Amino acid sequence: MTEIPEHLLKRSKAAKGGASGGSGGDSASDSGDATSEPGNAPVAAESATPAAAAPANVPEFPNLDPEPEPVKPEPEFVTASKSRQRIPVWALPVVAALPVWAWSFAGTMQQPEVEDPVFVESAELYAAAGCAGCHGAAGGGGSGYQLSEGEVLATFPGVIDQMVHVARGSAAIAGETYGADGRRVSGDSGAAMPAQRDALTQVELELVIFHERAVLSGEDMDQPGYEEWMEHMREAYESGEELPIDDEHFDFLLACADPAVTPGATGSGSPDPEETPCPGPHAEESEGA
Ligand code: HEC
Structure with missing residues (x-):
């Protein structure tokens, strides 16, 4: 039930009291509530309340249900508020498009890997480069x-050693242990x-090595540095990078590889780790990230 403002109740009672010859003694309702609701006292226009028309000879019962509530004239600020346009006209198309946007956004959230080149291209390469055939x-x-x-x-606990092996093939190290x-x-x-x-x-x-390790052999993609490696491949692929594996680059891979695993590896690491870090996941990279 809606709250009846204190001042209206009082006015209604006063009117009834006047008509029935005084009901009186109801000072308990003057409990000082008017001051505790400062914002709740709009200056309603003077209006005769319908309750004032009650016949004089009807005995007055305790006013348990003061309804029907007199219809108050709408205060001006309410009228103004109602007629005010909430959403600017120019924004209406934007607001109308929100559900569509939310729907398509939710769609992309549900399938983040479908378009991911790290998964899609790596799988295609594994077939296209002939790896799948053998x-x-x-x-x-x-x-x-x-x-x-x-x-x-x-065979290859480290990604870099697998890179060297696949790049070089087996004939170049025939008879050697790896x-x-x-x-x-x-x-x-x-x-x-x-x-x-x-x-x-x-x-x-x-990419093709990622497919063999992460997809085919279930390598732990949550290990430190792995996400960064995937992000690196994603960026390199999407930027169209075409770094050839020429002699210079192959020597760079050999420098990064582990001599205990890879014949010919020096294990000296990248000559410029800041500019050109060794390819593959780096556990220490993720610590700062
Ligand atoms: C013509 C067949 C053939 C193709 C194509 C081929 N491989 Fe191989 N791969 C082999 C053979 C045979 C060996 C083992 C050679 C040996 O005895 O040393 C091997 C070894 C490997 C090894 C070493 C595995 C281990 O545990 O020692 C890896 C890794 C590998 N291949 C990855 C690849 C990838 C990646 C591709 C595609 C880019 C690929 N291979 C394409 C035949 C092939």
Whole structure:
């Protein structure tokens, strides 16, 4: 039920009291509430209340339900407020388009990876560069080693060493030991891993290796530095970077690789870590990020 302003109740009672010859004694309603509601006392225009017309001989019952409420004339500020335009005309199309925007925005939030080149391009490259033909579409192996179920991670704990191996191929290091714990001897499988350095750019090399590790072998993408690596590939791919794996760049990869895993690696690291950090995830990078 709506609150009846104190002053109106009083006025109504006063009017009734006058008509019935005085009901009186109701000073309890004068509990000083008028002062506790300072903002609630619009100066209503003088108006005779309908209650004043009550017949004089009707006994007065306690006023339990003071309704019907007299119709107050609408204060001017209310009228002004009602006629005021809430949304500027120029903004109406914007407001109207909000639900559409929200809907499409929600759509993009639900499928962040569908358009992500780190997933899409890497998978396409794995097939297009022929890797799938020798290692299986899901990495289960074929003429080339199995890459799935953690196999490729066991051979190459570090991404950079896998980059060197795929770029260089196996024939260039025939008979040499490679991989963690001397796991492989190049050529032992009876077939050769074709070098990819002339076929792929640096970012393509990284992408195809990402597919083998993260997608086929389930490498932990939450590990420190991994997200930064993916972001780097995304940016390099989208900016159209085409860094060739020429001799100079290959020497750079060898400098970054681990001599315990990769024949010919120096392990000296990038000559300019600030400008050109070694490719791949870096645990220390994520600490500042
Ligand atoms: C013509 C078949 C063929 C193609 C194409 C091929 N590979 Fe290989 N790959 C091999 C063979 C065979 C080996 C093992 C060679 C050896 O005995 O040293 C190998 C080895 C590897 C290894 C080492 C795995 C380990 O655990 O030792 C990786 C990684 C690899 N390939 C990745 C790739 C990627 C990435 C591509 C695509 C860019 C690719 N391969 C394309 C045949 C192929």
